[in-house]
Amino acid sequence: MRMRLGRRLAKAAVLVWIGGATAYADEVGDDFRQNCFSCHTIGGGRLTGPDLKDVLKRRDKEWILRFIQGPRKMMDAADAEAVKLRDEFRGVVMPDIAGMTAARAEALLRLISEESKLEKSRFRGLSLIDRPLLPSDAAAGRELFIGVRRLRNGAPSCLSCHTIGGLGGAFGGGALGPDLTQASSRLGGAKALAAWLVSPLTPIMKPVFQKHPVHESEILPLVAFLQAASESERPTGPQSRLPFLIAGVGGGVFLLLAFDSAWRGRLRSVRRRMVARSRLQEGRDE
Numbered sequence: 001m002r003m004r005l006g007r008r009l010a011k012a013a014v015l016v017w018i019g020g021a022t023a024y025a026d027e028v029g030d031d032f033r034q035n036c037f038s039c040h041t042i043g044g045g046r047l048t049g050p051d052l053k054d055v056l057k058r059r060d061k062e063w064i065l066r067f068i069q070g071p072r073k074m075m076d077a078a079d080a081e082a083v084k085l086r087d088e089f090r091g092v093v094m095p096d097i098a099g100m101t102a103a104r105a106e107a108l109l110r111l112i113s114e115e116s117k118l119e120k121s122r123f124r125g126l127s128l129i130d131r132p133l134l135p136s137d138a139a140a141g142r143e144l145f146i147g148v149r150r151l152r153n154g155a156p157s158c159l160s161c162h163t164i165g166g167l168g169g170a171f172g173g174g175a176l177g178p179d180l181t182q183a184s185s186r187l188g189g190a191k192a193l194a195a196w197l198v199s200p201l202t203p204i205m206k207p208v209f210q211k212h213p214v215h216e217s218e219i220l221p222l223v224a225f226l227q228a229a230s231e232s233e234r235p236t237g238p239q240s241r242l243p244f245l246i247a248g249v250g251g252g253v254f255l256l257l258a259f260d261s262a263w264r265g266r267l268r269s270v271r272r273r274m275v276a277r278s279r280l281q282e283g284r285d286e
C-alpha cells in the first residue's frame with residue numbers, strides 16, 4: 001500500500017515536472033516562433049538566416065549569446081566571424097531583436113540546443129510552398145502587390161512602399177521600402193521569402209504587418225510574383241532585359257545614355273540626309 005502511494009506520488013511529481021517544463025519551453029518556444037522562426041529553422045535548412053541546428057557545435061557559446069543580443073553592433077565592430085557570415089548571407093544582416101536580454105538569449109540558445117537533439121524539431125519549418133509556382137499564382141500576386149485586390153487583413157498594398165521591376169514592365173511605387181526586384185534571391189529563395197513574409201521582423205514592416213499580417217492564402221501568390229520578378233532580371237533576351245534596365249536608377253541612367261547616343265547618331269544621320277536633300281533641292285532650284 002505504501003509502495004503504491006509512493007509510486008503514485010512519484011508519478012504525480014513527474015507529471016508536475018513535465019507540466020512545468022512544457023510551460024517553460026512553450027514560453028521560450030513562442031519567443032522563437034515569433035522572433036526567429038521567420039528567418040531560421042532548426043534542422044529544416046537555410047532560410048534568410050542559417051539553419052540553427054547544432055549551432056553550438058560549430059560556434060563558441062559566448063559568441064552566439066553576444067550575437068543574438070546585438071547582431072548589428074557586431075557587424076559595426078567588424079567582428080570577423082559576423083562579417084564572414086553576413087557575406088555568406090548575401091549582405092542581409094540579422095535585425096536587432098527588440099527587448100533582447102542576456103537571460104532571453106540564454107533561454108533561446110538552450111531551446112535551440114534541445115531542439116537540435118530531436119530528429120524532427122517542431123521548428124523544422126512550415127511547408128508554405130507545397131507545389132510548383134505557376135504563372136497564374138504570379139498574376140494573382142501581382143494584383144495583391146499593386147493593390148488591385150486588397151490584402152485580406154487590411155495592410156496597405158506593397159506598392160505603396162515598394163517598387164519592383166520585371167514581369168513586362170516597371171511599376172512606379174513608394175520609396176519608403178527598398179526595390180523588391182531582387183528580394184527573393186536576396187532573402188534566400190521562395191521558401192525563405194515565404195517564411196519571411198508570414199511575420200516580417202524588420203523595423204518598419206514589423207509594426208505594420210504585426211497588426212495586419214499577410215493572410216496565409218496570400219503568401220504563395222506574392223512569393224510567386226516576387227520570384228518571377230527576380231527571375232526576369234536574369235538576362236534571357238532583349239525583351240526581358242528592358243524592364244530590368246528601367247527598374248534601377250543605374251539602369252535608368254544607362255538607358256538614358258544608350259538612348260542618347262542612339263538618338264544622337266540617328267539625328268545626325270537624319271540631319272545629314274535633310275541637309276543633303278535640301279542641297280539637292282537648292283541645286284535643282286538654281
Ligand code: HEC
Nearest residue numbers: 035036039048049050068085086089092093094097108201
Ligand atoms: C529577419 C531575419 C532574421 C531574424 C528575425 C533572426 N535572424 Fe538570426 N540570422 C539572420 C541572418 C541573415 C544571419 C546570418 C548573419 C547575418 O548576416 O547577420 C543570422 C545569424 C544568426 C546566428 C548565427 C548562426 C550561425 O550559424 O553562426 C544565430 C545564433 C542567430 N541568427 C539566432 C537568432 C535568434 C535566436 C533569433 C530570434 C531571437 C534570430 N536569429 C532572428 C537573420 C535573422
Ligand code: HEC
Nearest residue numbers: 156157158161176177178183186202203204205206208222
Ligand atoms: C508601410 C510601408 C511598407 C509596406 C506597405 C510594405 N513594405 Fe515591405 N518593406 C518596407 C520597408 C521600410 C522595408 C525595409 C526593412 C524595414 O525597415 O522594415 C521593407 C522590406 C521588405 C522586404 C525585404 C527586402 C530586402 O531585400 O531585405 C520584403 C521582401 C518586403 N518588404 C515585402 C513586402 C511585401 C510583399 C509587401 C506587401 C504585402 C510589403 N513589403 C509592404 C516597407 C513596407
